[in-house]
Amino acid sequence: xxxxxxxxxxxxxxxxxxxxxxxxxxxxxxxxxxxxxxxxxxxxxxxxxxxxxxxxxxxxxxxxxxxxxxxxxxxxxxxxxxxxxxxxxxxxxxxxxxxxxxxxxxxxxxxxxxxxxxxxxxxxxxxxxxxxxxxxxxxxxxxxxxxxxxxxxxxxxxxxxxxxxxxxxxxxxxxxxxxxxxxxxxxxxxxxxxxxxxxxxxxxxxxxxxxxxxxxxxxxxxxxxxxxxxxxxxxxxxxxxxxxxxxxxxxxxxxxxxxxxxxxxxxxxxxxxxxxxxxxxxxxxxxxxxx
Ligand SMILES: [Fe+2]
Ligand SMILES: [Fe+2]
Numbered sequence: 001x002x003x004x005x006x007x008x009x010x011x012x013x014x015x016x017x018x019x020x021x022x023x024x025x026x027x028x029x030x031x032x033x034x035x036x037x038x039x040x041x042x043x044x045x046x047x048x049x050x051x052x053x054x055x056x057x058x059x060x061x062x063x064x065x066x067x068x069x070x071x072x073x074x075x076x077x078x079x080x081x082x083x084x085x086x087x088x089x090x091x092x093x094x095x096x097x098x099x100x101x102x103x104x105x106x107x108x109x110x111x112x113x114x115x116x117x118x119x120x121x122x123x124x125x126x127x128x129x130x131x132x133x134x135x136x137x138x139x140x141x142x143x144x145x146x147x148x149x150x151x152x153x154x155x156x157x158x159x160x161x162x163x164x165x166x167x168x169x170x171x172x173x174x175x176x177x178x179x180x181x182x183x184x185x186x187x188x189x190x191x192x193x194x195x196x197x198x199x200x201x202x203x204x205x206x207x208x209x210x211x212x213x214x215x216x217x218x219x220x221x222x223x224x225x226x227x228x229x230x231x232x233x234x235x236x237x238x239x240x241x242x243x244x245x246x247x248x249x250x251x252x253x254x255x256x257x258x259x260x261x262x263x264x265x266x267x268x269x270x271x272x273x274x275x276x277x278x279x280x281x282x283x284x285x286x287x288x289x290x291x
Contacts, residue, residue, distance in 0.1 A: 001176075001194045001195065002175075002176035002194055003176075003226055003227070003230040003233065003234045003237075004175040004176050004177075004193075004194060004224050004225075004226060004234065004271075005193070005194055005195045005224070005225040005226060005227070006193035006194060006195035006196075006197050006198050006224070006225050007154075007157070007193055007197070007198035007222055007223065007224065007225070008050065008223040008224065008225040008272050008278070008281070009042065009050035009051060009052045009222075009223045009272075010050075010051055010052070010073075010076060010154065010157060010219065010221070010222050010223070011051075011052040011053075011054055011219075011220050011221045011222075011223065012051065012052070012053055012054070012121075012123060012218065012219050012220065013053075013054050013055070013056045013215050013216060013217050013218060013220050014053055014054070014055065014056065014121050014217060015055070015056050015059045015060060015061045015121075015217065016055075016059075017039045017040065017041055017053040017054065017055050018039070018041070019120065020053055020119065020120060020121055021041045021043060021053055023096065023119060023120050024043055024051065024053075024119070025043070026096070027091060027092060027095065027096035027098070028045075028078065028125075028151055029045060029046065029146055029149035029150060029151040030043035030044065030045055030051065030146070031043060031044050031045075031144070031145065031146045033050075033144055033278075033279040034278075034279075038055070039053075039054070039055035040052065040053065040054050040055065041053045042278075042279065044142070044144055044145050044146070044279045044281075045078075045145065045146070045149070045151065045152070045153040045154065046145050046146055046147065046149045046151070046152050046153055047079070047140060047145070047152050047153030047154075047197075048140035048142055048145065048153065048197070048279070048280075048281045049153035049154040049198075050278070050279060050281065051076075051154075052223070054215070054220075056215060056216075056217050057215055060216075060217055061121070061217055062121065062122055062216070062217040062218055065118070065122035066122070066123065066124055066209070066218060066219075067207065068101060068102055068116075068124070069160060069203070069204075069205060069206035069207060070160060070205065070206075070207045070208075070209045071160050071161060071162055071205035071207065071208050071209045071210075071265065072159070072160060072209050072212065072219075072265075072266075072267060073157065073158075073159055073219050073220065073221070073222060073267050073268075074124060074158045074159060074160040074203075074219070075116075075123075075124040075125060075126060075157075075158040075219070076123075076125050076126075076154050076156075076157060076158070076219065077114075077125070077126045077127070077128045077154065077155045077156045077157075077158060077201070078125065078126070078127050078128065078151045078152070078153065078154060078155060079128060079129070079130075079133075079151070079152040079153055079154075079155035080127050080128065080129045080150055080151055080152065081129060081152070082111050082113070082129040082130075082131070084129075084150045085105075085113050085115075085127065085129040087150060088115070088127050088150045088151060089105055089115045089127065091150065092115070092117055092127070093117075098117040098118060098119065099117060099118045100115070100116065100117050101116040101117055101118060101124055101126075102116055104116040104117070104126075105127075110130070110131045110132065111129065111130065111131030112128070112129070112130050112131065113127075113128070113129045114126050114127065114128050115127040121217065121218070122218075123218055123219050124219075126158075127151070128155050128156075130155075134155070134156070134180065134181065134190055134192070134199050140197075140280070140281060142279065142280035142281065143280055144279050144280050145279075145280070154198070155199065156190065156198075156199040156200065156201045157198070157199070157200050157201070157222060158200075158201045158203065159200055159201065159202050159203070159267065160203050160204070160205045161202055161203070161204065161205055161265055162205050162208060162265060163265070164187070164189065164202040164203060164204050164205075165189075166264070167202060167263065167264060167265050168189050168191055168200075168202040170263060170264050171191050171200060171263070172191065174237075174238065174241050174243075175224065176194050177191045177192060177193055177194065177200070178191065178192055178194075179191055180192045180199070187203060187204045188201055188202065188203050189201075189202045190202075195225075200222075210266075211262075211266035212266075214246055214260070214268045220268055221260075221267075221268040221269060221270060222267070222268075222269050222270075223269070223270050223271075223272045224269055224270070224271050224272070225271075225272060225273070226257070226271050226272070226273045227273055228255070228257055228273040228274070228275060230273070231249065231251075231257035231259065231271055231273040232249055232257070234259070234271055235248075235249035235259035235261075235271060236249075238259070238261055238271075243261040243262060243263070243264075244261060244262040244266075245259075245260070245261050246260035246261055246262060246268065246270075247259070247260035247270075249271075254275070255274065255275030255276070256272065256273065256274055256275070257271065257272070257273040258270055258271065258272060259271040
């Protein structure tokens with residue numbers, strides 16, 4: 001495996017992270033595994049997926065909610081078994097009062113079903129059940145992870161792109177991700193991380209949302225796991241690739257290595273290496289690497 005391993009977490013900025021965390025715990029089957037006491041929370045799902053909630057600096061809420069087909073890191077899709085799809089939709093509509101987005105739920109051939117909705121902040125999320133899993137990785141068995149859940153984890157991260165072909169190709173060449181499915185009919189392509197655990201979906205934008213501040217409310221960054229000994233070299237490789245740097249490479253006293261940057265369309269990514277595994281999740285040992 002190359003030096004970029006996979007997605008360690010995705011981050012959402014919110015005016016009220018505790019309220020959002022309560023909703024995610026109650027209705028999206030997440031568990032809080034870290035709380036820094038200042039509003040930043042990490043939540044773990046059954047398969048090891050991690051969501052970071054960060055307070056917006058002045059407690060701002062989004063003045064304009066993200067819309068379907070609008071460019072950027074756009075949505076999270078949560079995996080549900082086909083047998084549980086109806087129950088999960090029912091829970092979101094009847095108990096969570098989640099606002100459906102567009103013509104949803106939808107059922108497609110090959111036992112593919114989706115349900116698009118908004119969380120209480122207006123972020124676009126969706127459920128997905130598939131006859132054939134895209135991910136190669138078996139779910140991680142983590143002691144800290146919630147058990148017997150309807151939602152299994154993040155099935156993919158949806159990125160809407162002004163130029164999806166070249167953005168996808170950048171993730172392949174710069175980060176070593178690999179193209180696994182391309183559906184020209186629907187205009188989507190799925191790219192898998194080297195560790196086989198995470199999938200990014202690239203779709204053509206119909207509206208350009210522009211480049212947002214790194215801490216604007218909403219789904220805002222993807223953290224890419226690297227090994228501690230590779231973190232400095234990884235950041236230098238990205239700089240040689242002329243990425244826009246948001247925060248220079250640094251090693252924190254707690255042993256974390258960080259480097260914040262933007263992909264070619266302005267989406268915020270950061271490298272992360274931790275001295276220890278996080279929430280029981282380790283990207284160091286990858287059983288699914290084909291290389
Ligand atoms: Fe999606
Ligand atoms: Fe982060």
